[in-house]
Each structure stands twice: as structure tokens, then as C-alpha cells.
Amino acid sequence: MKQYLMLTNEELKRSWKIIISVILAMASIEILIIVGRVIYHERQVQEYMSYAKLSETDAIDTIGKLSYEQASSYFIYIILIGVALVLLYAVQIWYRDWLGESKYIYRLLLLPGSRAKIFFAKWTALALVIVSFIGLQWAVIQLSYVIFNWMIKDDYRAKSSLGLSRSLKQLYTMNLVDVLVIVMLALFIVSFLFMLVLLERSYRKTKGLLFVVLEVIAIVVIMMGGVYIIETLDIFLSQEISAIMIALFVLYFIYTIWKSLRLLKWKISV
Amino acid sequence: MLEVHGLKKRYGRKKPILEGVSFSVRPDSITCLIGLNGEGKSTILKAIMGLVPVDAGTVLVDGEVSREKIAFVPDLQTMPGYMTIGDALLYMSDYYPDWNPKVAEELMGLFKLLTTDKILELSKGNQAKFSLVLGFALDRPYLLLDEPFAGIDLFTKEQIAWIFSSHYMEGRGILMTTHEIVEIEHLIDRVVFLQDGRIIDEHDTEEMREVYGKSVQDRMREVYQR
Amino acid sequence: MRKFKFVVILAVISVLTLGIYTVFIQLIEESDFTVETIKGDPKQPEVRSVQAELYDQGLKKMDYTVGLDGRVQKKTENLISGLFENPYEEKRAPDDFRRFIRSDYVTMLKQDGISYATGAPDNNKWELQYWEEGKQRVVKKIFPAPAEARKLGKAEVNPYKRIGNLLYVTVYDLQTEVGTELYKIDLESGAIKQIKLPVTSKGKVTEVSLVGIDGETIAYSTTESIDESDATNDKLFVSNGKTTQRVKGLKSFNTNQTELSADGSKLIVLEREMKDFNWTVYDIKTKQIKKHSMDMPLVTDDFGLGEFTELKDGLIYTANRLDDGIYNVRVIDPITDRILYEGNIKDKLKREESSLNGLILK
Numbered sequence: 001m002k003q004y005l006m007l008t009n010e011e012l013k014r015s016w017k018i019i020i021s022v023i024l025a026m027a028s029i030e031i032l033i034i035v036g037r038v039i040y041h042e043r044q045v046q047e048y049m050s051y052a053k054l055s056e057t058d059a060i061d062t063i064g065k066l067s068y069e070q071a072s073s074y075f076i077y078i079i080l081i082g083v084a085l086v087l088l089y090a091v092q093i094w095y096r097d098w099l100g101e102s103k104y105i106y107r108l109l110l111l112p113g114s115r116a117k118i119f120f121a122k123w124t125a126l127a128l129v130i131v132s133f134i135g136l137q138w139a140v141i142q143l144s145y146v147i148f149n150w151m152i153k154d155d156y157r158a159k160s161s162l163g164l165s166r167s168l169k170q171l172y173t174m175n176l177v178d179v180l181v182i183v184m185l186a187l188f189i190v191s192f193l194f195m196l197v198l199l200e201r202s203y204r205k206t207k208g209l210l211f212v213v214l215e216v217i218a219i220v221v222i223m224m225g226g227v228y229i230i231e232t233l234d235i236f237l238s239q240e241i242s243a244i245m246i247a248l249f250v251l252y253f254i255y256t257i258w259k260s261l262r263l264l265k266w267k268i269s270v
Numbered sequence: 271m272l273e274v275h276g277l278k279k280r281y282g283r284k285k286p287i288l289e290g291v292s293f294s295v296r297p298d299s300i301t302c303l304i305g306l307n308g309e310g311k312s313t314i315l316k317a318i319m320g321l322v323p324v325d326a327g328t329v330l331v332d333g334e335v336s337r338e339k340i341a342f343v344p345d346l347q348t349m350p351g352y353m354t355i356g357d358a359l360l361y362m363s364d365y366y367p368d369w370n371p372k373v374a375e376e377l378m379g380l381f382k383l384l385t386t387d388k389i390l391e392l393s394k395g396n397q398a399k400f401s402l403v404l405g406f407a408l409d410r411p412y413l414l415l416d417e418p419f420a421g422i423d424l425f426t427k428e429q430i431a432w433i434f435s436s437h438y439m440e441g442r443g444i445l446m447t448t449h450e451i452v453e454i455e456h457l458i459d460r461v462v463f464l465q466d467g468r469i470i471d472e473h474d475t476e477e478m479r480e481v482y483g484k485s486v487q488d489r490m491r492e493v494y495q496r
Numbered sequence: 497m498r499k500f501k502f503v504v505i506l507a508v509i510s511v512l513t514l515g516i517y518t519v520f521i522q523l524i525e526e527s528d529f530t531v532e533t534i535k536g537d538p539k540q541p542e543v544r545s546v547q548a549e550l551y552d553q554g555l556k557k558m559d560y561t562v563g564l565d566g567r568v569q570k571k572t573e574n575l576i577s578g579l580f581e582n583p584y585e586e587k588r589a590p591d592d593f594r595r596f597i598r599s600d601y602v603t604m605l606k607q608d609g610i611s612y613a614t615g616a617p618d619n620n621k622w623e624l625q626y627w628e629e630g631k632q633r634v635v636k637k638i639f640p641a642p643a644e645a646r647k648l649g650k651a652e653v654n655p656y657k658r659i660g661n662l663l664y665v666t667v668y669d670l671q672t673e674v675g676t677e678l679y680k681i682d683l684e685s686g687a688i689k690q691i692k693l694p695v696t697s698k699g700k701v702t703e704v705s706l707v708g709i710d711g712e713t714i715a716y717s718t719t720e721s722i723d724e725s726d727a728t729n730d731k732l733f734v735s736n737g738k739t740t741q742r743v744k745g746l747k748s749f750n751t752n753q754t755e756l757s758a759d760g761s762k763l764i765v766l767e768r769e770m771k772d773f774n775w776t777v778y779d780i781k782t783k784q785i786k787k788h789s790m791d792m793p794l795v796t797d798d799f800g801l802g803e804f805t806e807l808k809d810g811l812i813y814t815a816n817r818l819d820d821g822i823y824n825v826r827v828i829d830p831i832t833d834r835i836l837y838e839g840n841i842k843d844k845l846k847r848e849e850s851s852l853n854g855l856i857l858k
Contacts, residue, residue, distance in 0.1 A: 005500055006364055012502035014350055101390050102347035109321055110348075111365055112338050128506040135513025142516065164555060174521045174556040177574035179514070202323075204281060237594050242579035270321045364499060 003113060007121030011093060012128070019129060022085055026078050027140045033078075034144045037071040038151045045156065060155060067158035068148050069165050072141070076167035082133055089129065090190045093122050094197045098270075105270055115264045119194070119257075126190045131183060138172060188249070191256040192219070198260050202267035222252065271296055272340065272412045272443055277317055277327035279310075287313050288324070289467040297411060300434060300444040300457055304486070305464035306494060311447040314464075315342065315414045318445075331412060338368075343405035345417040347397060349389055355400060356385030366408060373438065374407035381429065395426035402430060406438050415446040419453065427453055455486050463493050524556045527821075528844040531566045536827070536837035538564040543827050543837045545858040548815055550823070550841075554849035561856070562841050564825065586611060593627045593634045605655035609858070612655040614665055619646050622653055622688075624663070624681065642679060642688045648672075657709055658683075664691075664709055676704035678714070694740045695733065702728070705751045710760025712737040713780070717751050734763065734780050743778055745785045757831060758810035764830045766812060768805040770794060775812065775830050788833055795819045797851050804854040811836070815855050821846035825855070 012019070041063075049059040097105035108118050145162050164172060171182070196215060200208040226248055230241055272295040280286035287310045295301045303311045316322045318329050319342045331339045349358045355378075363369045378385070381399040383392075392400065398418060405413055419427050427450065434444070434457045448454070455475070463471040471493055478484050484492075497504075529550070531538070538544060543564055552558040561569040573581065586594055589611065597604055602615035602623070612626040622645075624637045645651055649671025656664045661684050667677045678691045695701055695718045703719040715734045722729055732743040732754070746765055753766040763778040774789040794816045796802040802817030812828040821843035827836045843850055 002499075003365060005503055009500050009503045010350070010361075012506065014352070016502060100351060102349055102351055103344075104348060104350050106321060106342075106344055106346075107348040110319060110342055112367070124503075128503065128510065131510040131514070132506050135510050135517065138517045138520075139513050142520075162555065169555070172517070172555075173574070174524060175572070175574045176514075176518060176521070177576060179517075181575045207282070234598075235595065237591070237598060238582040239580045246579070267323050269323060270316060 003111070004117040004121055004124075007108075007111075007117055008124045008128075011122055011125040014096070015089065015093070015125075018089075022082065023133075023136060026082055027136070027143075030072075030075055030078055030140050031144050031147060033074050034068075034071050034148050035151065038066065038148060038156075041066040041071075042153070042156060056155065065158035066152060066156055067163055068145055069163040070158075071148055072144065072168065073165040075141070076165070079137060079171070082137075086126070086130060086133065086186075087189070087193065090126055090193045091197055093125065094194070094201070098201065103270065109268065109270065116261050119260055119264055123187070123190065123194065127183070127187055130186050130190075134171075134179065134183070141168070141172070188253050188256075191253060191260070195256045195260045195263075198263040198268065202263045202269060204269075219252065222248070271330075271332060272318075272445065273330045274314070274318060275328045275330070277314060277329075278325045279313065279317065279322070280325060286467050288317070288327075291327070291464070291467070291469055293462050293469060293472060295412065295443045295445045296459075297443040298439075298441055299459040300439075300446065301460040301462060302451075302454075302458045302486075303445065303447045303462050303464060304451070304490060305447075309464045310467055311464060312345070312416050315344075315416050315445070315447060318414060339410050340412040340414060341405045341408040341410045343401050343413065343415045343418060345420055347389060347401070351390050353389055354385060355383055355387050355389060358389060358400075358404070359385065362404060362407070368409040370407050370409050373409075374403055377403045377406060377433075377438075395422040398422050398426065399430065402433060406433065411441060412443045412445070415444065415448075417447055417449070419448055419450040431457065451486050451490065458486065461486050461489070463490070465493070521556065524554070525845055525847065526556070526558060526570070527552060527560060527847050527850050529560060529562050529568050530842050530844065531562065531564055532840045532842060533564075534838040534840060535835055536839075538566075538837065538839065540837065542809075542811055546813060546825070546827070547856040548823060548825060548841055549853035549856060550850050551853050552847070552850050554847065559853075560850075564837070564839055588629065589627055590632050590634050593625055596623075596625050601652070603652065603654045605657070607658055610658070612658065612663060614653045614655045614663075616641060616645075616651045616653045616667075619648070619651065624655075637686065639681070639686060639688055642690060644677065644690050645679070648677075656706055659709065659711070664706075666706055673702070676706070678706065678716075691737075693733070693735065695731075707732070707751055707754045707763070708756030708760075710756050710758075713756065713760040715743075715754070715756050715763055717749070717754070732763070741780075741783075743783075745783075746776060746778065753807055755807050755810060762831060764807060764810065764812075766805065766807045766830070768803070768814075770796070770803065773805070773814070775807075777831055788830065790828070790833075792816050793818055793824075798848075799851065802852055804852060806855065806857060808857050813855050813857055815852055817852055821848075821850065823852055 045056065045059045045063050048054065048063055049056060052059070054062070097103065097108060109115065149157070196212045199211045199215060202208065203211055226244070230236055230244065236244065274294065275292050277288045277291040278286065279288040291314060303314060305311050313322060317324045317327070319340065320337055328335065331337070349361065353361070359374055363371055381396070381403065383396060383400055383403070389397065389400065402418065405415065418430060431454050433439070434454065458475050460474050461472065462469055471489070473489070475486060478486070478489060527550070536543065546564050548562045550560040550562060552560070557572065559571040586597060593613070596602060597613045599615060601617055602613050605612045609629045610626055611629070612624070614622060614624050616622050620641050622639045622641050624639070625634055627634045645667055648667065648669040652668045652670050654666045654668065656666050658664070661682060663681045663683055665679050665681060667679060678693055679688050680691060681688050691714065693704055693714070693716050695704065701718050701720045705717050707715040707717055713734065713736050715732070717730055717732045719728050719730050730749065732746065732749060734741050734743060743763060749765045753768070755764050756762070757764055761780055763780065765776045765778070767774045771792055771794050773792045774787065777786045777788065792814070794803050795818055797817060803815070805812065805814040807830070810830070812830050814828070815823055815825045818824055823841040824838070825841065826838045828834070829836055
């Protein structure tokens with residue numbers, strides 16, 4: 001347990017600078033978006049006032065007031081970039097051990113004890129990064145909301161309570177169960193990527209890529225085959241279908257981890 | 271005794287790298303694996319340490335299937351790039367219950383290495399010496415070394431060679447691969463000749479010299495120039 | 497600490513930030529609905545099972561079901577519970593009934609707490625299953641399809657209404673998509689009899705829809721196409737088993753909002769278009785038409801919604817959004833214009849985000 005936590009710490013230590021940079025960059029961009037939208041909206045009203053020779057109230061009526069929802073509507077793009085970076089990290093966290101001037105993979109595979117801790121250390125590092133990102137994004141939403149209210153003039157503001165754009169509402173549903181589901185889905189994708197990387201690293205060149213392609217095909221076949229069988233049989237109630245889907249998901253999730261551990265123990269090659 | 275039995279490895283349908291390699295390493299001795307480039311010497315060491323999978327074969331250490339009595343010094347750096355020597359030593363003491371900090375300190379002094387030095391900024395010779403520190407400071411009866419003398423200057427070679435005749439060797443069985451036979455021939459107790467994935471010859475060096483009147487180099491020429 | 501520094505930092509960040517999120521969720525205001533009765537007794541039979549469905553569109557999505565007696569039920573969904581919710585599947589029904597109604601060829605009717613499901617798996621037989629809420633027993637019957645129905649292509653058998661021991665079903669030809677036949681099934685004897693719906697039309701009748709049944713009185717509408725144009729003509733008929741009369745004098749009618757009165761002597765045609773709230777009563781015997789209207793102070797929400805009106809069992813049920821988070825609910829006797837019940841559902845917090853889904857009339 002102690003070694004597993006130390007290894008997790010080591011993984012995070014190696015990426016610390018990048019993680020901080022990404023967090024700061026994303027937060028800064030999002031706050032700048034809010035500031036920019038407020039300033040732009042104000043400028044729009046002022047320009048319209050002079051162009052159409054209207055009073056401020058009339059100009060605002062025409063252009064419309066600005067809500068935090070509207071001002072933060074581009075956040076989703078920043079979040080998607082964050083998601084892409086996390087997926088990249090899930091792949092890089094393995095490959096960096098093989099590439100470069102030193103080969104840390106030797107050191108990892110030579111450590112005493114079970115190799116499973118290598119896998120779970122990297123997995124936990126990703127989990128911590130994912131959960132932190134979700135939490136920090138919420139903190140930035142709150143902070144940017146405060147900045148929004150502080151910057152915008154009362155007459156220009158559409159609503160006083162915090163509202164989220166439709167895309168942000170999908171992520172922040174005000175339900176903690178949903179956060180857990182999102183994290184689980186994310187970790188499933190991470191586990192799947194881990195398995196693909198370990199497959200590639202266990203077999204040479206074409207054989208490795210072949211196995212990767214086969215695994216991708218397998219998951220597509222399982223998903224579509226499952227849907228096809230359920231629809232053809234047409235005997236299941238929707239709750240039963242949901243239960244089957246969840247069971248398949250859990251089983252496949254376990255499979256990706258089991259397979260990865262097996263590859264790490266028996267097949268991996270430096 | 272470190273025993274290797276029937277190691278086999280092939281990549282696809284190509285010529286096998288190892289075809290049933292069996293040999294043993296006695297405690298308190300130095301065994302040298304000799305072969306031309308690409309004969310599979312490194313692969314044997316990595317296979318023993320579980321760093322590459324094999325198709326068949328077993329490795330026994332004093333009768334047990336356990337790698338935790340073997341220390342391995344590969345021919346490249348294995349610590350993360352940002353680490354200083356001090357970081358690396360802390361790393362080893364964190365993870366290895368059989369890490370001997372006293373030996374590490376002594377060897378560091380001997381090799382004149384500083385804990386504040388960044389590993390990847392060291393010269394090749396110092397990197398090689400530091401790798402040896404990481405290997406010798408583990409209290410393990412067997413030590414594997416992959417090309418410990420590769421690409422380093424004469425003076426450093428002599429320093430490293432000195433280790434193999436020092437008290438740090440007491441009770442250890444060493445298995446190494448090297449091309450630099452001349453400098454250390456006098457230290458080697460046994461040679462194992464590898465060709466085409468097979469062991470074609472093995473001798474105790476003392477026997478080879480006294481009975482056949484041949485040096486290891488002579489025997490190498492005989493074996494590989496046939 | 498050196499060995500776990502970064503793990504601890506990220507773990508603390510995760511806990512703190514998710515903690516902030518949790519606190520925020522807890523502090524979100526939820527609507528507090530109360531019901532103020534203005535007229536009538538909420539416990540009277542026509543009113544007591546009526547519930548208003550309100551929906552919170554704010555950050556925390558919440559469904560509220562408000563009974564006119566003041567009882568409020570709150571429901572919120574998450575991704576997992578959403579997977580297991582299906583409004584079309586009769587959660588509380590026994591499993592075999594639920595599997596039956598899943599079939600493509602089966603349609604359902606709910607009346608007085610009993611769910612009736614019928615369907616024709618092939619041309620030769622009809623299946624019927626029904627189940628009473630709260631009970632586990634499902635009544636299952638299979639009938640040979642009546643001779644007239646066998647002539648159709650693929651038939652869809654829809655339960656329409658139960659009166660006494662008779663279950664009236666409409667049969668629709670899915671292949672030709674023309675016409676609807678009416679049958680009554682005697683639930684005791686199993687006898688099936690067709691009830692003819694005579695139509696007088698010049699053009700091709702593309703649809704026949706039932707409007708109401710009361711004993712021998714049957715009201716139905718037909719839609720016919722006019723020559724080669726896209727235009728259609730709707731006609732309304734009332735039959736008493738012996739004679740059929742065409743209802744004339746109505747400007748327009750919507751089959752969904754047209755019903756026979758409770759005693760079967762009148763036809764009620766409801767018209768609701770935002771603030772315009774009108775209905776017409778047609779006396780079947782005297783053929784007299786009387787128009788009615790009522791003022792409705794409707795204030796729609798941001799989505800243009802806020803009104804729900806339905807004609808059921810001879811009464812008009814209407815819910816309308818007023819200003820200040822108030823929803824006015826009325827139950828009106830369309831023949832006498834009498835308001836049987838009126839109440840105001842109030843949200844103490846006057847939240848803008850709530851909206852009216854509709855009324856549940858059981």
C-alpha cells in the first residue's frame with residue numbers, strides 16, 4: 001500500500017509542472033472569457049446607443065441583457081480541451097517510461113513486490129487529476145461568477161442567480177451521483193487506453209498494433225452486438241436492458257484492468 | 271546458485287534469439303557471458319530479471335523462483351530525468367528494504383559523486399559508476415551487469431574493475447556481459463560463449479589457462495572465427 | 497510527507513472543491529408549493545385525484561407533483577435512476593403484463609385504476625390483458641378475431657373505453673391506413689360484436705375517430721380527402737344504434753377536445769388557444785348549439801408555456817400560470833358553466849424557473 005502511494009506520488013511529481021500549467025491556463029482563459037464578454041456587451045450597447053440614438057435603457061432592451069449563462073457559454077470548449085489533455089496524459093504516463101534519455105520502465109519493473117502497483121499508481125494519478133479538474137472547474141465557475149457580478153452594471157445584467165449554459169448543466173447536474181458516474185466513465189476510458197498501451201508495449205510493432213486494433217474492434221462488436229441481440233430478442237423490459245448494459249460495462253471495465261495486470265506481469269517487454 | 275534452465279525466445283517466425291540456454295552462476299564468483307553483437311547476451315540478462323518475456327525456461331535462485339535476490343545494473347539510465355543523485359538514493363531506500371545506505375555512501379565517496387548532481391548531466395563514466403552504486407548497495411547475493419564498461423574511459427574502467435576485486439564482492443555471484451575482456455580477464459572465474467542463441471562453450475578460466483594454456487581472448491578467437 | 501506530498505495535495509483539492517460543490521447543491525432553493533382553495537371542495541370525487549405537474553428548470557432539476565389537497569411530492573433524477581425510469585412501462589405492474597405491453601402490436605388504456613392492453617399478433621386472434629393497480633393478478637384472454645376484422649390487413653386493436661362489462665375497442669388497418677372499426681368485447685362472455693359507424697362522404701374517408709360512447713350513443717368523426725387536393729374535410733356524427741345524424745353548425749372541432757357529456761345527451765367541443773378559452777355545447781336531441789367562454793388571466797413563461805386544458809369525463813380541467821409564481825386550477829362543468837373547484841397553487845419563493853407540465857387526471 002505504501003509503495004503504491006509512493007509510486008502514485010512519483011507519477012504526479014513527474015507531471016506536476018504540466019498539471020499546474022494546464023489548470024492555470026484553463027482558469028485564466030475562462031476568467032478572461034467572462035471579462036471579455038462583459039466588456040464586449042457593454043461596448044455593443046454603447047455603440048448601438050450612439051448609432052441608433054437611443055437611451056441606454058432602450059439600447060439594452062434591443063440588444064438584450066447579458067446573463068452569466070451566456071457569458072460562460074464558451075467554457076465547454078475549454079473543458080473539452082481539458083478532456084483531450086487528460087486522455088493524452090493517460091497515454092503519455094506510460095510511454096514516457098520508455099522514451100527519452102532514461103528508461104524508467106526498467107526501474108518500475110525491477111521494483112520488489114507485485115507489478116500491479118505500477119498499474120494502480122498510474123491509474124490513481126489519473127483519477128486524482130480527473131476529480132481535481134472537475135472540482136477546480138466548479139471553483140472557477142464560482143469565481144468567474146463573482147467577477148461577472150462585480151464587473152457588470154446592474155442594468156446590463158439579465159439575472160441575479162447563477163445559471164449555467166446547457167452544456168455546463170450536463171456536467172454539473174447538482175447531483176453528486178452524477179459526478180461519480182462521470183468519474184467512473186472517465187476512468188473506464190483511462191483503463192481502456194491503459195490496456196491498449198500495454199498491448200502495444202508487450203508485442204513488437206505490427207503485432208502490437210494488430211492486437212490494439214483487435215481490442216478496439218472487440219469492444220465495438222460487443223457494444224453493437226449486445227444492442228442487436230437485445231433488440232432482436234425483444235423480450236427485455238427497459239429496466240432489464242439498463243441492468244444488462246450496466247453489468248456489461250462493469251464486466252468489461254474489470255476485463256480491461258485484469259488484462260492490463262496480466263500483460264504487465266507476463267508479457268511486458270522493455 | 272543462480273541457475274538458468276532452457277531459456278527460449280523468438281520473435282515471430284524469425285530466427286530464435288535464444289534456443290534453450292542453460293547455465294549457472296556460482297556464489298562468490300564472476301561469470302562472463304561472451305558473444306558477438308546481437309547474440310542475445312543482453313536478452314538473457316533481461317529475461318532473468320523478467321524485463322522481457324520468454325517462450326520457455328526457468329530461473330532459480332538458490333532453488334527458488336525469486337528475483338528478489340538478484341540486483342540488476344542495466345547499460346542505460348533508469349531513474350526519471352529530473353532526479354539528482356540524492357533523489358535517486360532516497361528512491362532506492364524508499365522502495366528497497368535491502369538497500370544498504372552505508373555501502374552507498376562509501377561507494378559515492380570512492381567514486382567522488384555528489385548527491386546534488388543531476389544524473390542525466392553526469393558524464394558517461396560517472397553515470398556508469400553511479401549505476402554500479404545502485405547495484406552494489408543492494409544487499410543481494412547475485413548481481414547482473416549489462417556492459418558495465420561500455421563507452422567509458424580507461425581510468426574509469428580501472429576504478430570500476432577495482433570494485434570486482436574488493437570486499438564489496440564478498441559472497442556475491444556476478445553475471446556480466448562485456449566486450450572489454452582484456453581489462454578484466456584476470457577477474458573472471460567462468461566464461462560462457464554464446465552463438466546463434468545457444469551456448470557453444472563454457473569454461474572455468476583458470477582451467478582454461480592452466481590446462482589448455484589459452485587466455486579468454488584466444489578462446490574467443492577460436493570460437494568465433496571458426 | 498515528502499513521499500506523498502502530491503497525492504495529498506490533489507486529494508485535498510478534490511475534497512475541498514467537491515465539498516464546495518456539495519454545499520452549493522444543498523443551498524439551492526427548492527420551491528415550496530402550497531394550495532389555496534378559492535372555491536369548492538378539493539376532496540370531491542371529480543377533483544380529489546387531480547394533480548398538477550410542475551417542473552423546475554433551474555440548476556437543480558426537480559419534478560413536483562402537487563395534489564389539490566396540498567400534498568406535494570418531489571422527485572429528482574440522476575444518471576443512474578434515469579436509466580431505470582421509463583414512463584411507458586407501468587413500473588408497478590406485474591412483470592408479465594409489462595412484457596406484454598412492450599410488444600409493438602399492443603396498445604393500452606388506463607381507466608379507473610385498471611390498465612387494459614389489447615393487440616392482434618396475427619389476423620386470426622386478438623389478445624387482451626388487464627390488470628388493476630395494487631393487485632398482482634393479470635387477466636389474460638385470447639379471442640378468435642371477428643370475421644370482419646380478419647378481412648383487414650395488419651390490424652391494430654386499441655382499447656377505447658370500458659362501460660360496465662363491455663370493453664370498446666377500435667380497430668385500425670395499419671396497411672391501408674383507412675377507416676376505423678368499432679367493436680365491443682363482453683368481458684364476461686367473451687363475445688365480440690362490431691358496431692357499425694355509418695359515414696356519408698363524397699370523398700375518400702381517410703380517418704374515423706371515436707369521440708365518445710355512452711350506452712347506445714356513439715359520437716365519432718371522419719376525415720375525408722377532397723378530390724385530388726391536399727385539403728381534408730372533417731365531419732362529426734352521432735349514432736344511437738338506429739339512426740345516425742351528422743352534427744352541423746360547428747365551426748371547427750378537434751377530436752381530442754371533443755366529448756360526449758356524462759349523460760350522453762350532449763356533445764362538448766373545447767377550444768383553447770392561449771388566452772382564448774371557449775367551448776361549444778351541442779344538444780343531440782334538439783340539435784341546438786350553445787357557445788360558452790371564460791376569461792383566463794394567463795401569463796406564459798419564458799418558453800411560452802403555462803397552460804394546460806383538458807376535457808375529461810364531461811368536465812373541463814384547466815391549469816393556468818398567473819404572475820408571481822401562482823398557478824390557477826379550475827374544474828368547470830361545461831354545460832352549466834359552473835366552476836366546481838378553483839384553487840391557486842402558490843410557490844412561496846416565487847421562483848421564475850418553475851414551469852407547468854400539466855395536470856394528471858386519473
